[in-house]
Amino acid sequence: MSKGLTPSQTIGPFYVGTLVKAYRQDLAPPNVAGEHVEIVLSLHDADGMVVPDGVFEIWQANSHGRYNHPDDRRNLPLDPGFEGFGRASTWLDGSSQFSTIKPGRVPWPQGGLQAPHINVSIFARGLLNRVATRLYFEGDPANAEDPVLKMIEPARRSTLLAQRDANGTWRLPIHLGGPQETVFFDC
Amino acid sequence: MEKEIYRRPAAGTHPANLSEAYKSTPGRAPRRPAVALPHTLSEITGPLLAEERLDALENDLTRQRMGPPLGERILVHGRVLDEDGKPVPKALVEIWQCNAAGRYHHPGDQHDAPLDPNFYGGGRARADEEGRYHFITIKPGAYPWKNHYNAWRPAHIHFSLFGPSFATRLITQMYFPNDPLLPFDPIYNSVPDGARHRLQAAFDLDSTRPEWALAYRFDIVLRGRNATPME
Numbered sequence: 106m107s108k109g110l111t112p113s114q115t116i117g118p119f120y121v122g123t124l125v126k127a128y129r130q131d132l133a134p135p136n137v138a139g140e141h142v143e144i145v146l147s148l149h150d151a152d153g154m155v156v157p158d159g160v161f162e163i164w165q166a167n168s169h170g171r172y173n174h175p176d177d178r179r180n181l182p183l184d185p186g187f188e189g190f191g192r193a194s195t196w197l198d199g200s201s202q203f204s205t206i207k208p209g210r211v212p213w214p215q216g217g218l219q220a221p222h223i224n225v226s227i228f229a230r231g232l233l234n235r236v237a238t239r240l241y242f243e244g245d246p247a248n249a250e251d252p253v254l255k256m257i258e259p260a261r262r263s264t265l266l267a268q269r270d271a272n273g274t275w276r277l278p279i280h281l282g283g284p285q286e287t288v289f290f291d292c
Numbered sequence: 293m294e295k296e297i298y299r300r301p302a303a304g305t306h307p308a309n310l311s312e313a314y315k316s317t318p319g320r321a322p323r324r325p326a327v328a329l330p331h332t333l334s335e336i337t338g339p340l341l342a343e344e345r346l347d348a349l350e351n352d353l354t355r356q357r358m359g360p361p362l363g364e365r366i367l368v369h370g371r372v373l374d375e376d377g378k379p380v381p382k383a384l385v386e387i388w389q390c391n392a393a394g395r396y397h398h399p400g401d402q403h404d405a406p407l408d409p410n411f412y413g414g415g416r417a418r419a420d421e422e423g424r425y426h427f428i429t430i431k432p433g434a435y436p437w438k439n440h441y442n443a444w445r446p447a448h449i450h451f452s453l454f455g456p457s458f459a460t461r462l463i464t465q466m467y468f469p470n471d472p473l474l475p476f477d478p479i480y481n482s483v484p485d486g487a488r489h490r491l492q493a494a495f496d497l498d499s500t501r502p503e504w505a506l507a508y509r510f511d512i513v514l515r516g517r518n519a520t521p522m523e
């Protein structure tokens with residue numbers, strides 16, 4: 106008795122503050138196991154201009170590679186106080202910052218493990234659909250064998266690789282269009 | 293090859309990223325085709341926000357301030373379902389909207405219409421085991437938005453849902469039945485012809501509260517699972 110899937114619409118420009126209690130930028134209190142990391146995502150349009158009215162959401166496994174979700178039934182520890190979900194609107198410079206932990210590796214359905222990655226959703230005025238991508242950590246040796254990175258033409262893989270700046274913060278610019286357009290996923 | 297866990301949306305369901313009539317899309321819509329990901333644990337898990345505590349009045353947007361907001365009080369309710377008609381139990385539903393005069397409580401909204409100090413415009417509800425959710429609010433006004441000459445958004449309420457996984461995440465808008473602005477709205481009309489009517493709520497006389505408020509029903513359908521179990 107399906108009525109059919111509900112279609113997507115833009116988040117529009119005026120959600121900030123009206124999306125009640127929406128924002129979670131500090132995902133990992135100090136007692137959460139794993140390597141604590143600072144991540145800055147920034148959002149850019151096809152002309153390279155920053156997008157100051159976007160929303161980022163992140164979803165990730167904990168340091169053991171376990172998702173806090175009933176469909177992850179593997180016998181790996183869950184960390185109390187770590188859900189793995191973050192949400193922030195972009196600031197005037199188009200960026201959002203998250204404090205979290207570096208996720209562990211999760212399995213690939215055909216065998217083997219994926220490299221550590223964070224799942225990212227992007228919403229904004231002008232985006233009629235959620236766009237999704239992944240953040241990987243540049244220099245992680247597991248990247249070389251990651252099945253998703255291997256699906257992507259080599260010239261575009263760098264659009265998914267966050268780089269560590271001089272302060273140790275991981276930065277990933279996300280380009281909605283233009284010559285550096287980020288690889289987005291249909292997931 | 294393993295079967296995918298969540299069904300891919302049928303063609304003709306969602307808007308194209310590039311919808312020229314909506315002038316914000318050309319600069320922001322990705323042009324390259326999205327890479328199809330097999331469904332791994334990263335896609336079939338997602339935030340359930342089950343621990344999130346909702347305050348008693350979060351689903352009543354008419355009682356969040358000192359006094360009652362101006363405008364026509366309405367009930368908005370419905371069910372969160374999957375494509376098989378099964379309820380999505382305990383779903384977190386978030387909404388936001390402008391006030392009865394068509395103005396958002398937001399610094400970026402410069403529309404020359406009054407702000408209502410008694411209306412903030414944001415609410416949350418937790419669906420029950422049957423996927424049923426309820427809000428009490430006021431009917432939002434139409435507002436101008438400069439997309440083209442004399443552009444007005446039809447009255448709408450923004451809805452945000454997570455569903456059971458990263459793959460089921462959905463943000464959408466609910467419209468009111470037979471709004472005369474619908475045929476002229478590029479955002480509503482970005483949805484393919486056969487699917488856009490799903491964004492119109494139904495007037496629900498049976499759920500109205502006599503002498504108090506009219507009611508609208510808006511059922512939300514999220515992606516369903518393929519039949520094969522994952523084990």
Ligand SMILES: [Fe+3]
Pocket residue numbers: 117119390445448450
């Ligand atoms: Fe709106």
